[in-house]
Amino acid sequence: MVLYSSQxxxxxxxxxxxxxxxLGFVQGYASQxxxxxxxxxxxxxxxxxxxxxxxxxxxxxxxxxxxxPYFTMAQDTADKLLAGVDGQVDKSLQTLSGxxxxxxxxxxxxxxxxxxxxxxxxxxxxxxxDRIKALLDPSPYIQWASGRVGYYVDPDKLVDAxxxxxxxxxxFGPGESRRAQVR
Numbered sequence: 001m002v003l004y005s006s007q008x009x010x011x012x013x014x015x016x017x018x019x020x021x022x023l024g025f026v027q028g029y030a031s032q033x034x035x036x037x038x039x040x041x042x043x044x045x046x047x048x049x050x051x052x053x054x055x056x057x058x059x060x061x062x063x064x065x066x067x068x069p070y071f072t073m074a075q076d077t078a079d080k081l082l083a084g085v086d087g088q089v090d091k092s093l094q095t096l097s098g099x100x101x102x103x104x105x106x107x108x109x110x111x112x113x114x115x116x117x118x119x120x121x122x123x124x125x126x127x128x129x130d131r132i133k134a135l136l137d138p139s140p141y142i143q144w145a146s147g148r149v150g151y152y153v154d155p156d157k158l159v160d161a162x163x164x165x166x167x168x169x170x171x172f173g174p175g176e177s178r179r180a181q182v183r
Contacts, residue, residue: 022093023086 020027048056 020082020086022089023082026082 045056
């Protein structure tokens with residue numbers, strides 16, 4: 001005698017209408033495990049010698065009658081426990097999903113702020129570099145130096161410039177200072 005036939009494997013699943021959201025695979029594995037054990041039992045039972053058959057049948061019937069209430073109680077408890085655990089797993093996953101969504105939104109907001117600050121700072125650095133490049137631009141210095149080099153290369157220019165400066169100095173009267181003339 002078989003405890004339960006494979007056609008009566010509904011005892012392994014939850015009560016009608018109850019669906020597990022996250023742990024449905026446990027029911028499938030339990031059903032497959034039951035079917036495998038049933039096959040092993042049938043195969044093993046076929047090897048029982050004929051003279052032992054009546055004793056095996058009587059032991060099987062006794063085991064079924066004694067174990068059935070405990071098996072049913074364990075089945076009901078397991079269904080309730082599995083449903084409770086499934087609910088907790090689902091709740092935990094929803095909480096985690098909500099936290100991840102919040103974190104993702106916060107990250108996107110932070111990235112927007114970060115990109116704005118990055119662009120502003122980049123603009124500041126770029127303007128500073130442009131000002132420094134303008135200050136280090138050698139062309140005004142080269143132009144000024146090339147005007148001065150002319151005095152050293154051409155003595156006539158040096159003399160003309162010296163006479164011009166001497167004329168400016170002589171244009172100040174005696175006792176007059178440059179400050180008085182500027183005012």
